[in-house]
Amino acid sequence: MAIEPLAIGVCSWSLQVKNVAELKVFLDRLGIDVVQIACGDPHHAAWDEGDAMPAAARAAGFRMSGAMLGFPGEDYTTPQTIERTGGFGDPATRAERTERFKWALSRTKELGLADLMLHAGFIPAVGAPERKAFLDTLAQVSDLALRAGVTVAFETGQESSTLLRRTLDDLKCPNLKINFDPANMLLYDNDDPIQAIELLAPDIRSVHVKDANRPSTKGVWGEEVPLGRGQTDTRRFIQTLKKAGYRGPLCIEREAGTQSERFHDIEYGVHFLRECLAG
Template sequence: MSEEGYHKRLAACTWSFQPESPASLLDKLNTCGIRRVQLAMNPLVDDAAWAEIGTMLADAGVTIVSGMYAPRGEDYSTLETIRATGGIVQDQLWDENRELFVREAEWAQQLGIKVITFHAGFIPEQETDPLRATVADRLAQLAVIAAEAGIELLLETGQETAEDLEAFLAELGDAGVGVNFDPANMILYGKGDPLEAVERLMPFVGQVHIKDALPTPTPGTWGSEERVGDGAVDWSAFLARLDEGGYTGDLVIEREAGDNRVDDIAHAAGVITDLLRS
């Protein structure tokens, strides 16, 4: 595969760059050489300055490979706060979050985005827990909205074990919900070995995030996100598992920590490109 071929699989999450404006995003993309992105959708709804981002990216030769939906009210301060507020679990915000998704699906149609990912929130392990049925019902509603807009809806991994997520997806049946696999999230949340998890979830995987992490030494707290190659993910083995499972889709770099995001994203692209080449 040519160098161009490797880069046709790589992308980066726009929120990782912490852009203050569309122009800021383009500057940072140019600096690190990334020409494909997963686009944070909330700014398109919240800030008129982002209304022309599709045209701006296209004019700059940047392709949008997918979108990301972030429900209102999420608090990632601690594991306890995100368990209580993450995704679509909050009753008082459900109507607002459903409407937000409707608007973002409309934006996705305009921009030709075919995939949207998000965290649904902590899914209760017990099948008899009423919240489990509530999350399933809300996911089914979002999946219908997505399908009507020609969008594939993918759940981020990490807040459940692979076994629990697999069982939940089986319960959803043909709702049209898949997986955005993030190996670092499995480590950050302490939910299992990424290699074993991706093998189990491979039939559902529609996109992959490239992110690294180290496990926490203190149970009940976050692990630490690290630069790709500095964490616990065995990238050579992980990419091999993807290849063995027949995954040939996008590899989207996500960086949510650190003060040198542009450099870290460029570094990650180099690490993954070298491994793909070998």
């Protein structure tokens, strides 16, 4: 089902749901029907339906903007642990994660979708000796996805927007795009999300709407907070996205708190986003 420009949605894992029926109940309570849905991997929530999840999701009546993949073994305890374990960064896990990626491509197609989001891992700097092998892996990811008819969007935050821009330009793979998460840039203390929009705008495929404050101490996590209460400047962020020509959905992500606390914050976020869009 088509999704209108700047439709408000939510990330399924933020609601900590275990099955499609539960997800539908939460969406109805929120008054929205757009969702970026977890493939069903351990990091982004398994589904009670198992292999029957795609059919259940397609029949549920909500609209899906894309699928999200997380890899087993990714450790977000600290910025340092995720740097070691995230995405395709560790050469020792690339082969098994490529196989998991192939599985996610099949799951994406089963869901009737053509967009798959994931964290690529910490991209090596230009000139770093490990950069070529890392980019070769991303080129392989692109080739696998191209054959499946899927666009892959790398989530922002684990690198600067300048490095991400250079990497996409170096790869020259038309099906590699960006899942823009402004709060991640603050949580990792890597960039200014407003300024990054202009640099990355041509390749922004999807957006996570999330808010955060930068860390006060270098090398530790920043603090994720409800929309409108952090340093993302969500109102300006939305207006800048619109001016840059972004017309995809706006999926709220909330990764802190209990399920009831997350729902409350997401419900507030839906109302807040509606005000931002009206303004």
